[in-house]
Amino acid sequence: MKNILITGGAGFIGSHLVRLMVTKYPHYNIINLDKLTYAGNLENLKDIEGRPNYTFIKGDICDIDLIPQLLRDKNIDGIIHLAAESHVDRSIKDPFAFANTNVIGTLNLLQAAKNYWGEFGREGFEGKLFYHVSTDEVYGSLEQEGTFFTEETKYDPHSPYSASKAASDHFVRAFHDTYGLPVVISNCSNNYGSFQFPEKLIPLFINNICNNKPLPVYGKGENVRDWLYVEDHAVAIDLIFHKGKTGDTYNIGGFNEWRNIDLIKVMIKTVDRLLGRPPGSSDSLITYVTDRAGHDLRYAIDSTKLNRELGWSPSLQFEEGLEKTVRWYLDNREWMERVTSGDYQAYYKQMYNR
Numbered sequence: 001m002k003n004i005l006i007t008g009g010a011g012f013i014g015s016h017l018v019r020l021m022v023t024k025y026p027h028y029n030i031i032n033l034d035k036l037t038y039a040g041n042l043e044n045l046k047d048i049e050g051r052p053n054y055t056f057i058k059g060d061i062c063d064i065d066l067i068p069q070l071l072r073d074k075n076i077d078g079i080i081h082l083a084a085e086s087h088v089d090r091s092i093k094d095p096f097a098f099a100n101t102n103v104i105g106t107l108n109l110l111q112a113a114k115n116y117w118g119e120f121g122r123e124g125f126e127g128k129l130f131y132h133v134s135t136d137e138v139y140g141s142l143e144q145e146g147t148f149f150t151e152e153t154k155y156d157p158h159s160p161y162s163a164s165k166a167a168s169d170h171f172v173r174a175f176h177d178t179y180g181l182p183v184v185i186s187n188c189s190n191n192y193g194s195f196q197f198p199e200k201l202i203p204l205f206i207n208n209i210c211n212n213k214p215l216p217v218y219g220k221g222e223n224v225r226d227w228l229y230v231e232d233h234a235v236a237i238d239l240i241f242h243k244g245k246t247g248d249t250y251n252i253g254g255f256n257e258w259r260n261i262d263l264i265k266v267m268i269k270t271v272d273r274l275l276g277r278p279p280g281s282s283d284s285l286i287t288y289v290t291d292r293a294g295h296d297l298r299y300a301i302d303s304t305k306l307n308r309e310l311g312w313s314p315s316l317q318f319e320e321g322l323e324k325t326v327r328w329y330l331d332n333r334e335w336m337e338r339v340t341s342g343d344y345q346a347y348y349k350q351m352y353n354r
């Protein structure tokens with residue numbers, strides 16, 4: 001029996017990972033620790049909440065009493081750490097929240113894991129793993145087409161969000177190099193798919209197109225992002241967790257670059273078609289707004305290492321993934337309404353009677 005702690009499991013990527021692990025590994029105990037900030041939504045995990053190998057715990061990764069206690073009580077032997085403040089725009093408004101959760105929270109988890117697993121010396125690290133889920137944004141911005149972020153690219157973060165993730169990555173490596181803690185890190189490109197909080201581009205715009213609301217495009221919409229279907233990310237995390245080399249970093253991405261404005265036009269076409277609206281009906285919703293401060297021009301991930309060493313590649317072509325995603329948001333408007341109205345937050349209280 002393995003006891004795996006997943007942090008941030010009620011969020012977008014975390015909920016997909018929790019579902020994958022709970023269903024694929026009935027002999028593992030999956031413990032989902034999440035503070036349920038605005039980004040955490042237990043409704044994302046409704047389908048698995050009664051499973052005997054799944055436990056949810058509401059808690060903060062920054063809590064210096066809770067984390068050591070939890071590792072001991074649940075006899076945790078693997079940690080997959082996703083909990084974070086994740087929205088760049090919010091980091092510009094409140095960088096301290098990002099430093100606190102992303103840096104101090106990660107440090108608290110590392111320290112607790114080191115102390116618990118290494119209580120009787122480094123032999124205790126055998127068979128244990130601290131997996132840190134990070135982002136391609138730590139590498140900064142690429143100017144030229146045809147260049148990619150590799151695992152050797154120097155860190156050059158520009159937003160408070162990416163700076164906080166970069167700092168947490170450095171702490172993870174420092175715990176490996178200094179104390180011998182078994183760690184692995186992955187840096188992934190932009191994810192899209194079901195259950196994403198509608199402050200992020202794809203769900204926000206799908207929702208706005210449906211409701212004939214403006215689509216605010218930063219600058220001229222020329223920023224380029226590399227998009228990966230969230231379930232492919234979860235599969236990659238599972239693979240790296242089980243087969244990745246301790247101490248290593250793996251880049252995850254789909255070689256799938258889109259200029260924001262081109263992506264938005266595809267979304268408009270897809271939503272209009274699926275809603276039976278005449279082509280071009282929603283084109284006028286595009287509204288150019290002042291560019292985001294410190295906006296990185298281009299991200300593009302080279303995930304050759306992950307493919308070569310562990311045989312991973314994305315399962316979906318982007319057009320297929322986007323169509324699936326748009327259909328999901330159209331078919332789950334009630335989910336969207338509950339999120340945008342704030343009703344989703346009552347679900348936890350009603351579920352757990354608190």
Ligand SMILES: NC(=O)c1ccc[n+]([C@@H]2O[C@H](COP(=O)([O-])OP(=O)(O)OC[C@H]3O[C@@H](n4cnc5c(N)ncnc54)[C@H](O)[C@@H]3O)[C@@H](O)[C@H]2O)c1
Binds near residue numbers: 035
């Ligand atoms: N979304 C992406 O495109 C993307 C790409 C690459 C990497 N990542 C990384 O993947 C991870 C998950 O991203 P996401 O998009 O699912 O984020 P998200 O914002 O959807 O979810 C974050 C989750 O963490 C929880 N959380 C926040 N602070 C916490 C705390 N102090 N203690 C416990 N739980 C807390 C929230 O309640 C939420 O459930 C993050 O570390 C992010 O940096 C995201």
